Amino acid sequence: MITIRPAAEADHTPIIAIVAPVLAAGETYAIDTNLDEAAVVAYWFMPAHEVFVAELDNEIVGTYYLQHNQRGGGAHVANCGYMTAPNARGKGIAKAMCLHSLERARERGFRAIQFNHVVSTNTGAVALWQKLGFRIVGTLPKAFKHPVHGYVDSYVMFQSLVD
Numbered sequence: 356m357i358t359i360r361p362a363a364e365a366d367h368t369p370i371i372a373i374v375a376p377v378l379a380a381g382e383t384y385a386i387d388t389n390l391d392e393a394a395v396v397a398y399w400f401m402p403a404h405e406v407f408v409a410e411l412d413n414e415i416v417g418t419y420y421l422q423h424n425q426r427g428g429g430a431h432v433a434n435c436g437y438m439t440a441p442n443a444r445g446k447g448i449a450k451a452m453c454l455h456s457l458e459r460a461r462e463r464g465f466r467a468i469q470f471n472h473v474v475s476t477n478t479g480a481v482a483l484w485q486k487l488g489f490r491i492v493g494t495l496p497k498a499f500k501h502p503v504h505g506y507v508d509s510y511v512m513f514q515s516l517v518d
Contacts, residue, residue, distance in 0.1 A: 357451040362406040362418065367396055369415040370408065373440045374399050381502045383477050384436070385509075405463075407455065409439075409448050416443035419452045421459055424469050433465040437480075449480070453487050460516055467515045474499045475508040489514045 362370060375395045381388040386398065399420065400406055409417035417439040424434035435456045439448045460468055470489065473481055485491070493511035501507045 356411075357416075357446075357448060358410045359407050359451060359455045360410070362400075362408045366408050366415060366418075367400075370399060370406075370418050371395050373415070373418055373438050376441075377438050383474050383480070385472050385499060405459070407452070407459075409452050409455075411443060411446065411448065416440045416446075417448040417452050419456055421456055421463070424471070431464070431466045433460040433463070433468045434471060435460075435468060449483055450487065453483070457487075457514070457516065466517050467513060470510075470512040472499065473510040473512050474501065475510060476501055476504055481510065481512075484512050487514075 371392055375390070375392065378384055378386055378390055378395065378398075379388050390398065399418070403422045404420035405422065406418065406420045408415045409419075417437070419435055419437040421433055421435050423430045424432040433456075435453075437449055437452050437456075457468065468489075470484065472495070473484065475481065489512040491510045492513045495509040495511065497506035498509040499507050
C-alpha cells in the first residue's frame with residue numbers, strides 16, 4: 356500500500372537519491388543539471404515548496420512538492436513537481452502522488468493546478484496527467500533542450516479544482 360506523508364528533514368537522503376539523478380539527466384526539468392547535494396536540497400525544499408514523500412513497504416519511492424504557481428492575482432493556482440524512484444516506476448506511485456496533490460491543493464484553497472513546462476518527450480507523464488484530468492492548454496514550441504532529442508516542445512497543462 357502506498358502512503359503519502361509530509362517530508363521530514365530525516366528524509367533528505369532518500370529524496371536526494373530520487374531527485375538528483377532526474378535533475379542530472381536533464382530530460383524532464385528545466386533546471387541546471389550539475390547541482391551538488393546541497394543545491395538539490397535547496398531546490399526541492401525551497402521555502403515555497405510543501406514537500407511530500409510516497410512510501411511503499413516503508414521505503415521512500417517518490418516525492419513531490421506543491422507551491423503557488425504565481426503570486427498576487429495568480430496565487431489561487433498551484434504548481435507541483437513529482438519524481439518517482441526508478442525501481443518503483445509502474446507501481447502507481449506518480450498517480451498516487453498526483454491524486455494526493457489534487458486533494459492537498461483543494462485543502463489549501465487552490466482553485467486549479469497548472470504545470471508550466473511538461474516536456475513533450477515525457478510521454479508517460481503527459482498520458483498520466485491527461486488520464487487524471489489535466490488538459491494541454493498550450494504548447495511551447497521547441498522550448499526545452501533535451502539532451503538526446505534536441506529542441507522539443509513543452510506543454511502547459513491545467514486542471515480546475517472547482518466546478
